[in-house]
Amino acid sequence: MDLFLQQTVNAFALGGTYALLALGLAMVFSTMGLINFAHGELMTIAGYILMACGLAGVPFAFSILLAIAAAVLAAIVMERIAFRPVRNASGATMLVTSFAVSMILQVLFQNFISARSQAVLVPEILSESVRFGGLVIGVNKIAAIVTTIVMLIFLDRFMKHHRIGIAMRAAAEDFSVARLMGIRANTVIAGAFALSGFLAGVAAVLWVSQRASVDPLMGFTPVLKAFIAAILGGLGSLRGAVAGGFLLGFIEIYLAAYLPSGMQEFRDPIALCLVVLVLIFRPNGLIPSPALKAEKV
Amino acid sequence: MNKLLISTLLASAMAFPAAAETLRVGVATAQTGALAPFDTPVIDGIHIAVDEINEAGGIDGKIKIELLEKDVRSDAAQTSIATQELVDEGVSVIVLPCDADPALAAIGVVTEAQIPAISTCASSPTLPQIGGDYMFANFPGDNVQATVSAKWAYDEGHRSAYIIYSPDTQYTTMPLYFAEVFEKLGGKMLGEDTHTIGQQDFSAIATRIAALDPQPDVIMTSTYEPDFPSMLKALRAAGVESQIIGSDGIDSPTTFSLGAVAEGLVFTTAGHPTEGSPLEAFNKTFEEVNGKAPETVFNAVGYDLIKVIEAAVIAADGSTDAQTLRDAIANLENVQGATSMITYKGTDGMPLREVSLIRVKDGGRELIGQPTPDASLIPEPRVQ
Numbered sequence: 001m002d003l004f005l006q007q008t009v010n011a012f013a014l015g016g017t018y019a020l021l022a023l024g025l026a027m028v029f030s031t032m033g034l035i036n037f038a039h040g041e042l043m044t045i046a047g048y049i050l051m052a053c054g055l056a057g058v059p060f061a062f063s064i065l066l067a068i069a070a071a072v073l074a075a076i077v078m079e080r081i082a083f084r085p086v087r088n089a090s091g092a093t094m095l096v097t098s099f100a101v102s103m104i105l106q107v108l109f110q111n112f113i114s115a116r117s118q119a120v121l122v123p124e125i126l127s128e129s130v131r132f133g134g135l136v137i138g139v140n141k142i143a144a145i146v147t148t149i150v151m152l153i154f155l156d157r158f159m160k161h162h163r164i165g166i167a168m169r170a171a172a173e174d175f176s177v178a179r180l181m182g183i184r185a186n187t188v189i190a191g192a193f194a195l196s197g198f199l200a201g202v203a204a205v206l207w208v209s210q211r212a213s214v215d216p217l218m219g220f221t222p223v224l225k226a227f228i229a230a231i232l233g234g235l236g237s238l239r240g241a242v243a244g245g246f247l248l249g250f251i252e253i254y255l256a257a258y259l260p261s262g263m264q265e266f267r268d269p270i271a272l273c274l275v276v277l278v279l280i281f282r283p284n285g286l287i288p289s290p291a292l293k294a295e296k297v
Numbered sequence: 298m299n300k301l302l303i304s305t306l307l308a309s310a311m312a313f314p315a316a317a318e319t320l321r322v323g324v325a326t327a328q329t330g331a332l333a334p335f336d337t338p339v340i341d342g343i344h345i346a347v348d349e350i351n352e353a354g355g356i357d358g359k360i361k362i363e364l365l366e367k368d369v370r371s372d373a374a375q376t377s378i379a380t381q382e383l384v385d386e387g388v389s390v391i392v393l394p395c396d397a398d399p400a401l402a403a404i405g406v407v408t409e410a411q412i413p414a415i416s417t418c419a420s421s422p423t424l425p426q427i428g429g430d431y432m433f434a435n436f437p438g439d440n441v442q443a444t445v446s447a448k449w450a451y452d453e454g455h456r457s458a459y460i461i462y463s464p465d466t467q468y469t470t471m472p473l474y475f476a477e478v479f480e481k482l483g484g485k486m487l488g489e490d491t492h493t494i495g496q497q498d499f500s501a502i503a504t505r506i507a508a509l510d511p512q513p514d515v516i517m518t519s520t521y522e523p524d525f526p527s528m529l530k531a532l533r534a535a536g537v538e539s540q541i542i543g544s545d546g547i548d549s550p551t552t553f554s555l556g557a558v559a560e561g562l563v564f565t566t567a568g569h570p571t572e573g574s575p576l577e578a579f580n581k582t583f584e585e586v587n588g589k590a591p592e593t594v595f596n597a598v599g600y601d602l603i604k605v606i607e608a609a610v611i612a613a614d615g616s617t618d619a620q621t622l623r624d625a626i627a628n629l630e631n632v633q634g635a636t637s638m639i640t641y642k643g644t645d646g647m648p649l650r651e652v653s654l655i656r657v658k659d660g661g662r663e664l665i666g667q668p669t670p671d672a673s674l675i676p677e678p679r680v681q
Contacts, residue, residue, distance in 0.1 A: 261489065
C-alpha cells in the first residue's frame, strides 16, 4: 500500500509538470490555432539563464525569477518576429514556422553556448527528501506539486477575472466576433504567448532542477510530452491540457512501477497505445474545447 | 592529341597524389544534433594535434596533415553521403562520428573504397566487429570498462548488484556486460531496470529499488547526461544508499557540480591527468589554445586519434596510401596518446587502452586506479 501511495505521489509530481507544459501549448493553440513546437526552446532559454545565474553567484530564488522573466520575454519576441508575419497563413505554415524557430534556436545554442551539457547549480535542499509516515517524498516532488497547484489557481483566476484573460477566452471561442467587440488581436495573442512563456519558465525551473544541467536540445522531450498531453486532454482546451498532463503522468509512472520487468522495454509504446485507446473513445480528447467544431467523417 | 595528353597527365597526377607531401584526412562528424556534445570536443582535440604536428613541419617533419571537414548533423544517412564525398575527394583516412550507428552507416562506403575509418569515440566493441577490416574504434571498449568496474566492485566486498540500462543504444547496454562479469566473479544480480534515453523522471524506478529487501550493494548504469543526474537524485531522494557506478559518459562537469548526491560515485573513463602525465600536458595546451580548461576527456581522445594516424604514417614509411595505412593502423603497438598507450595489434580494431577508475570526492576527481583487466574476464562483444 505504501508503495502504491509512493508511486501516486511520483505520478502527481510528474503529471503536474506535464500539465504545466501542456497548458503552455494549449494557451497559444486556443487563441491562434498554432502548435508551438518552439515551446521547448523557451524552457532551454530559461535553463541557460539558471546556468548563468549559478555561475554568477546569484541566489537561486532570484535566478528563478530571472529565468521565468527571460522565458516570457523570449515568447513575446518569438511571436513578434516569427509568428506575427504568418498569423493569417494556414495551420501547416505556422507549424513549419515553429519547427524552424526551434531548430534555429537549437543551432544557435550549440554554436554560441556549447554543444555539451552545461551544469546548473541547484540548491542541495532540492535533492533531499522528507518522511511522512511510511512515505519518502523528495523535496523537488513537493515543489513540483505545490507549484502546479499554485499555477493552476493563478491561471484559473486570471482567465476568469482579468481583462486580458477574459479577452483570451472570448478570442478562443470566436476570434472574429471578439475583434468586432473591440478586443485587440495583438494584445490577446501577445498575452497568450507571454502566458505560455511564463508556464514554460516555471516548468523549466522544475525540469532543470531535477536534471541539474541544460543542453541545446533540452526542449525536445518536454514539448513532445506536452503535445501528447494536450492532444489527450483535447487540443485547445485549457482544462483538457491539465487533465491530459496528469493522465499522461499517471500512465507513465504506473507502467514504470507495475509492468513486469521483461515488459519494461515496451513501456513507451504501451503508454502511447493507452493514449490512443483513450482517443478512440473520446476522439476530441478528455475535455474537448467548446470552440472545437471539428466534424470528422 | 591534346586531349590524350591532358588525360594522361591527369591520370598520372591522380596516381601520385601530390607526391605524398600532404595527408588528406576526411572528417565526417556531427557538429550539430544529438551527437554534437561528443563529436565537437573530439574535433577540438584533433585540431590541436594537427596544428601541433603541422607547425613542427608535418608528420616525420615532412608530411603535412590536411583536414577536410563535413557536418553529418548526427544523421546516419548524412554520414554515409558525407563519407562518399570525402572518398571522392581522395582522402587517405576518414574520421566517423562517435556513435556506432552512424559510423556503421558509412561502412559500406569505406569498405568499398578501401579507406581506413576511425570513429571519434564510439566505445561499443561491436563496431569494428560489424564494421570489418576498415573500421577502427578510438576508445576503451564497453566490455573492458564494465570488467574494470565489476572487478573493482567485487574486490571492494560488494556481493549484490542491480543494473539500470537503456536498450536504445549499444553504449547504454554496458551494464549487461557488468552483470556478466559480476556474476562470473561470484556476485549476485538482484535485478535490472530499463529506461529510455532522454527520460526525465526516474522516481518510479527509484521507488521500486528502494523497496527491495535486501538492498543491492551496487547499482551500475551507463546512463549519461541529462538522464544520469536525474536518476542519481531520484535514487538518493528515495533513500537508496547503494554504491553507484557509472561510465565515461558522466565524466563531465555536471557530475562534479551535483554536490552531496554525487559524493562517492565511481565511474570508468578514458584517462586521468596524473602528475607529469601526457594528459596533464595536453590539458595545459588545450587551455592555452582555447582560453579555458577542457570540459571533458573527449578533447584528449581527439588528440589520441591524430597520434594514431601519425604513428601509422610513420610505420608505413611516410606512405599516404589508404590500404597501406589501414594495415599500418592494424599493426600499431604502444602509441603514446594523451590519455593512454594505444595498441591495435592483435585486436579486431577495438584498441587496447587504459581504463581509469575515478571516484567523486569533495566535488573533485580522485583516481582509484588504472587497472588492466584480466583478459579471461572480459565478456565477448554482443550485439544488442
